[in-house]
Amino acid sequence: MRITVDGEEVEARPGQTVAGVLLGKGVKAWRTTRGAGRPRGLFCGIGVCFDCLVRVNGVPDVRACQRLVAEGDDIRSQAGAELPS
């Protein structure tokens, strides 16, 4: 299936997580922190830490380590944590 990551087309397979696709491509960070603007990516890998937040189809604060990719997904890095939304 095809998805896009920050506008660039990427090949992905059903059952892959967003983090699996990103790290598989060698992308290590896809978010900056709200305070110091520091880069963050995956940390706990199992949905506990909320470090891996990413924007999926316009919705911010999606945990990349838990979210499975779907055909046509538009994945974008995000600044800060945007909850509540």
Added chain:
Amino acid sequence: MRRAGVVVVGGGPAGMAAARAAAGCGVAVVLVDAGPKLGGQYHRQYGPADGDRFAEALPEAVEHLANATVWAVEPVAGAHRVHVRVGAVDDPSRVGRVLETRALVLATGAYDRALPFPGWDLPGVFTAGAAQALAKGQGVAVGDRVVVAGTGPFLLPVASSLVAVGARVVEVAEANAAVSGWAARPAGALAGWSKTGELVRYAGVMARHGVPYRSRNAVVAAHGSEWVESVTVARLDRDWVPVPGSARRVEVDAVAIGFGFTPQMETAVAARCRIVDGFVEVDAAQGTSVAGVFAAGELTGIGGADLAAAEGEIAGLAAAKRVGAVVDPPLRAMAQVRSGRRFAAALAAAYPVRAGWRGWSRDDTVVCRCEEVTKGALLRAVERREVGAVRSLKLVSGAGLGLCQGRVCGRNVAELAGVEDAAAFARRPIASPIRLSELAEE
């Protein structure tokens, strides 16, 4: 709302065993699990492969709700209401479902404990469990050159999985004494532990790939600007204070750290189960302090997959009995639990977290990753105001108030600040964050 027979939360070894056991007595079971496939951590399945081998083997009486997150548990007269969101993770399109049950089994497992050190918030520093989950579930290595550091036998399967997905494991740093010591010593404290054979296998993988295993060593700093480029590994004394002059720089592009596990406590807290020393207290039938609520697996103590499954079986039967099933006492599982708990206690004694870690971090090291609270800011806040309880600690310092609600920093912050009741960090109003739009729907 539908009234289910038994509701099981968590589809790891404990939850699956509970569901099978209750269904085996003819009771209808709903098995709720956040993951797309059953298995939990130990039996994590490869995501991109077709099918779900555990779901396919479930008895017909079990309804498996996949991609289903329990975000609240509400006590009602004589029963509990379990609030679930089902669908794509963190998506507003998820649909709500409420299950009411007189017999609720909680089996939500645990997550890695990570200790802070300078640079631990750089991308490329992962928990050991993250490295494991990514290797097993996605076939992806977290890096090309990886150091695995922390304490306990879990470091070995992580190193093996990394090697299996093509990473070069540069070394394994065990902060306590060597795991191989007792694996090789049949009369040692952990003799007879069912995992020994498995660990010997992992040790074999490491030997074949020339992975050095160093006891009394730890990663005490990670370096890099945008991500990890190298780490400092130091030798530790008995209290985990780095030995002066022992620091080595090791070039890596990833670090996996794991210092044991912390139970995933939110649903048990929501159900108002009594918690003792950080774990849910259970009786011989896995019953909690709350009638109609049972707990099994790592929620009740860290003892591995076999113990979790044995506890799950007992909890499932006890839950079935509560809703009217006739059950035989599970003598074999009860014996497994007794021996499993003995080994768990020996394990905890052999792989403690020692106080020296508090000195690895500096004043400017972030201790709460979500709110970016540094150790210095935390300690100053503690000094300025009298902080005696976790609640005031959170409010005064800001630590533990972020999205993860203190799951990652809670124990560390409480220990750094000298607050007793670290388990209080698990008191969270909502078990799993949901969106305001979803909350409005409920």
